[in-house]
Amino acid sequence: MNILTIPLRNTRRKWVKTLLLLLVFTLGVTSIVSLNYVSRAVGGSLEKKLTAFGANILIMPKSEKLTVSYGGFALGDMALGVHDLNEAEVADKVAHIGLKERISVVAPKLVAMAKAGDTAVGVVGVRFDREKVLKGYWAVDGAYPTTDNGVLAGSKAAASLGLGPGSELTLNGTPVRVAGVLKPTGSDDDSVLFAGMDFAQAHFGKPGHVSFVEVAALCSGCPIDEIVGQLRTVLPGTDIQALQSIVKQRMYSVDFVKRLILTVSLVILLIACCMVGVTMLASVNERIKEIGLMRSLGFSRGGVFAIFCFEAVLIGLVAGAAGYAGGYALSLKVLALLDMAKDAALSFNPAHMALTGLFIVGVSVLAAFIPAWKAASVEPSEALIAL
DSSP, X not given: OOTTHHHHHHHHHTHHHHHHHHHHXXXXXXXXXXXXXXXXXXXXXXXXXXXXXXXXXXXXXXXXXXXXXXXXXXXXXXXXXXXOEEHHHHHHXXXXXXXXXXXXXXXXXEEEEEEETTEEEEEEEEOHHHHHXXXXXXXXXXXXXXXXXXXXXOHHHHHHXXXXXXXXXXXXXXXXXXXXXXXXXXXXXXXXXXXXXXXXXXXXXXXXXXXXXXXXXXXXXXXXXXXXXXXXXXXXXXXXXXXXXXXXXXXXXXXXXXXXXXXXXXXXXXXXXXXXXXXXXXHHHHTHHHHHXXXXXXXXXXXXXXXXXXXXXXXXXHHHHHHHHHHHHHHHHHHHHTTOTXXXXXXXXXXXXXXXXXXXXXXXXXXXXXXHHHHHTOOHHHHHHHO
């Protein structure tokens, strides 16, 4: 009999209590592991969905303004050195920054004025496939343009020009067809016409050029400033701005989910620790005679302390391994119920399982520290009195 066999014999002798303790601790670990997996998947999915509410980085040409006045009269500002961006060049350089995997969508814009009959109207050339990702809140009466001469009219522009789905109009003398009307968004999108980028570049004589580029970046994995810094490095002739209010709102939404999951996990872990501590303390009180006899037979305080710590190690190892496996399986079920299993990239990681087991062993030993210390403090005389 030694400090290794005694805990094993005690767990077999009181297998019902040991099994209940293992079950409670394992369920706690299962909950924590599954919450961790689900929070990562939900956080990533939430951030990707938030990109559908607009860009958070703008790439614009650099320009200087000259304020003109004469005789005390302000004549306005003059923009100097304004030039368009090369669409292909910007897209290529954005695709090769170090944090390119954090870029969700790159949506170029070409803005120009045109005559719709006798009325001046703003026309914005876009890549509709990217625009639909960037502005998932758009709702269209009709359809998106599928032909070169098709346009999408903002709600205010359509009302002022008397347009509807299927209407015909001329832009600078070129006939175009209104494929759909954008329902009110409460933004500048309501006041313009959207055309396909290829059509807009050809119509306004600016092949390959864009006015500015909107970028939706996933910013929970790294500070948005790092992405902006890398963009400024590869695009030195541009003015790059981060829309901080949008960035903070998105990061707050994602961080809130993670903080909530962390809080719940800590509460579960605390409850599991209390269960281990209370059970071990009860075990010490029940085994006062046994502990006193072991001390009488020559077991040191350190040996008695090690016996109870080893029991905690056994519980932690089994609960950690079983809880990790159960948590992984439970997270897959939860994500399937949330209809997120296809988008989530979860994988069973043996290294993470080992780290989880070691962490739970440490927590278990920490929870059993006070009961083990109390057991080590039992004097042989206490057992003789109890007998």
